[in-house]
Amino acid sequence: MTESRLTGPVRIVGVGLLGSSIGLGLRAKGIEVILADASPTHLAISVDYGAGRPATPGDRPQLIVVCVPPDVTADVVAAELDAFPEAIVTDVASVKVAVFESLRDRGADLSRYIGTHPMAGRERGGPMSARADLFVGRPWVVVDHGNVSYQDASAIDDLILDLGATLVELTPEQHDAAVALVSHVPQVVSSLMARRLIEAPHASVNLAGQGLRDVTRIAASDPELWVQILGQNAQPVLEILRGYRDDLDRFIDALENMDAPGARRRVAEELFGGNTGFERLPGKHGVDRRYASLTVMVDDRPGQLAKLFNDVGDAGANIEDLRLEHSPGAQVGLAEISVLPEVLERLTDELAARGWRIAG
Amino acid sequence: MTESRLTGPVRIVGVGLLGSSIGLGLRAKGIEVILADASPTHLAISVDYGAGRPATPGDRPQLIVVCVPPDVTADVVAAELDAFPEAIVTDVASVKVAVFESLRDRGADLSRYIGTHPMAGRERGGPMSARADLFVGRPWVVVDHGNVSYQDASAIDDLILDLGATLVELTPEQHDAAVALVSHVPQVVSSLMARRLIEAPHASVNLAGQGLRDVTRIAASDPELWVQILGQNAQPVLEILRGYRDDLDRFIDALENMDAPGARRRVAEELFGGNTGFERLPGKHGVDRRYASLTVMVDDRPGQLAKLFNDVGDAGANIEDLRLEHSPGAQVGLAEISVLPEVLERLTDELAARGWRIAG
Incomplete structure (x- = not known):
């Protein structure tokens, strides 16, 4: 300290x-x-x-x-x-x-x-x-x-x-433009997506997977706080939202005319632009390709994750990131472990040798 | 088997x-x-x-x-x-x-x-x-x-x-309407959000946190596959996208006139609708409130997670869900552990007694 x-x-x-x-x-x-x-x-x-x-x-x-x-x-x-x-x-x-x-x-x-x-x-x-x-x-x-x-x-x-x-x-202006982009507009986009679920049949929402969950996670945020934030940063947020709406209009127009010449290319370009934008994000889930990952099946009972992480530690590997996936009703979960690429092969062999089911 | x-x-x-x-x-x-x-x-x-x-x-x-x-x-x-x-x-x-x-x-x-x-x-x-x-x-x-x-x-x-x-x-129609809502429209919403990052200054994208990462994660998907999917399900997707655009238009209009009577209430209602929609999602991150969680600080070195999960297992608790948070450059990570509510207090005490730093 x-x-x-x-x-x-x-x-x-x-x-x-x-x-x-x-x-x-x-x-x-x-x-x-x-x-x-x-x-x-x-x-x-x-x-x-x-x-x-x-x-x-x-x-x-x-x-x-x-x-x-x-x-x-x-x-x-x-x-x-x-x-x-x-x-x-x-x-x-x-x-x-x-x-x-x-x-x-x-x-x-x-x-x-x-x-x-x-x-x-x-x-x-x-x-x-x-x-x-x-x-x-x-x-x-x-x-x-x-x-x-x-x-x-x-x-x-x-x-x-x-x-x-x-x-x-x-500067104050740089800051407000930056948070409009990385925080305020994503909040609006996520909330408006989640709104679409309000009237949906149960049969539909029950098919939801991790993709929709991730897109709408921040829609659970406090509306009162966000009214204040958006109200105080309205112009930078509006500037980005208008660009987003223009894209959306173009997208809807292309989708309404999928048989017209060039429409499929326009849809593909909008989606490809999403790839390009996503790659600009910092951190482990963005451009950072420092880590390799493997997925291990874990029985849903006490001590199994501890055993897994013991074995990972014994193999000399440090877990850099981890994602647990566990579907309701399933008897097994999946642990996706991110490690440095140079230890991936050894770790995979070691875990398999110890009886772990490697799922990918 | x-x-x-x-x-x-x-x-x-x-x-x-x-x-x-x-x-x-x-x-x-x-x-x-x-x-x-x-x-x-x-x-x-x-x-x-x-x-x-x-x-x-x-x-x-x-x-x-x-x-x-x-x-x-x-x-x-x-x-x-x-x-x-x-x-x-x-x-x-x-x-x-x-x-x-x-x-x-x-x-x-x-x-x-x-x-x-x-x-x-x-x-x-x-x-x-x-x-x-x-x-x-x-x-x-x-x-x-x-x-x-x-x-x-x-x-x-x-x-x-x-x-x-x-x-x-x-039915085929129920299916296509359901996946338009829980899969195809979220893909479009996420891709169009990620597109906004393409031209953004480095200083802006470097402030991005988990919220934006989650909203844009599926924007990394394969555009060619998605052109086919969207092209074959255009009408159900369009129906939802048009509702989304109407919401967005209303939102932009309210934000352009934040000082007008009722504008702040309209913004709040749009955001609150996001809360309501999100709560309809199944699974651990949606309406499922079966689990309580605690967050533990974990040093970023081999064996620490194993030790933590050993101690959780010793306390007789089963980890129902887990989220690791690890900021680039930080020497510690945070493990948010979800457990059944009835074991939370005992587990928290047990982990604290074993020297773990409980962060929430």
Whole structure:
């Protein structure tokens, strides 16, 4: 554990998933954390979870992290800047231009404010879902605006590094365009797909497989939060949604005229474009071809996965990624294990020798 | 292993992923399997993999399973009905009305044909991706049309049960509407989303997380296959896509006028509809709330997962589902373990007592 360079206490306003997770992460580094929340219940839970202590009069935080819903973020940041004239203030809202403009327009002291956005979250919200490692290895965007001194800004950098995240610098406009693309529009696309299931016959939805599940997983997200996010980032989202709709119109038109010359080619090109776009994604499921995988059949009873992973460990292989597949009613599951390519053959032989059924 | 009721040999025409997997599954039951394919290379691979033996003159198959691409399925089924006048013939194409109508229109012997569709697959195709358990626990649709005797049809039922799948009976129209909803439209929605990434700046795509990855995963599918599928099921797909586009138009309109009365409510209702639709999905990630989950931090080195699963097994808990999360560059991963709710508390205590860091 490296020593933090943050010295003074950190005050966290809003102790939901993000606020409480930041508190837990900083406490694990031995940093004093002060918690504040409009909900006494949330505050009590977060304190019980060990995310920090309740605020008291006379607190003198070095750094304030505002973790409230997007539509009240600017108000709370402004109030904190006023209440603590020596503190650096940041926020973690998932839209940045609207918050910054609101603060500038009301004449807030921008020399002590930098917006940030950690690219981390869970489907479940609230302090009870918090975890100290929520930000480990995730990008955390810092939205610099040139009014803050390098020295003052360093407290923000320290916060991000303390929590194990990777610092990414973007302008507010770059940030909002980026999250519109990688987060906000996918949310809309997924929700609208899931809507199609509302009226569908049981016989239809019962045929659903992993493909539809993956496409619609984030459709389970909180609508109230998303109305705020989309409302504050409407223009960048609209720009991408309009391009998406143009594609959809072309697609529908081609499908309505499949016998017309060139229609099949147009459909193929739209789908092929999906291949090309998908390959641009970072990480294990995108362009990263570092891993090879094998699939092992596992009986659905206690101890079987443990036995499998023991055997994988005995073979000297490190599991880089894993996906379990288990159909309702089936007596076996499938474990797809990703490993470095150079160990795949040896591992496959070793597992087969130990009686595992290798399925692919 | 239960004894199969299939007696005569089964002939498989087309030894890609599905054909070879069927062959492997039937061979595991001791059934004689005859393989045929237009590609001598594919055929040789499939035979080497143990999916069956090559066809020879004089073969008298009891059952023929046609596993060729959708746009040649009807042609091949008709040819097989002619060539083997005593055999029952089925196919596994993912569209059923077009194949059936094509056979009926050319006067094929429908008293010996029933179409089917196993709801199983993998992103990778070809005989090298085949596996005997591909269909275990998956729905397999039988498209009855009333021209086949119960006794003749039973060979198809036997095939499906032998391969461990769950038999689902639908009309051709019900089937095509169902797969349009749960498979074909999600493919289009996912591909069109992924297309938006093609021209995006690196800084944007580098912020992508699991949400976008899930929404776009199936965008990596084979465009040529999908042009055939969509072309043969255009009307049901169009019907759903038009509803999707209407929703999208409404959504864009509301987002363009977020300050107008009722606009925010309209956006919220569209998103809330996504919640409702998602909850209709079967399986562990849908309405199935049978499981509780806990998240454990796991160091990224060999043997750690094995140790974790040993400890879970020692605690007497069966892992019902599991999701590994591992950000590039991070030294720890997160294992989200799903278990029966009644064992959650005990398991959490047990793992914590053994030094595991419980993250949620």
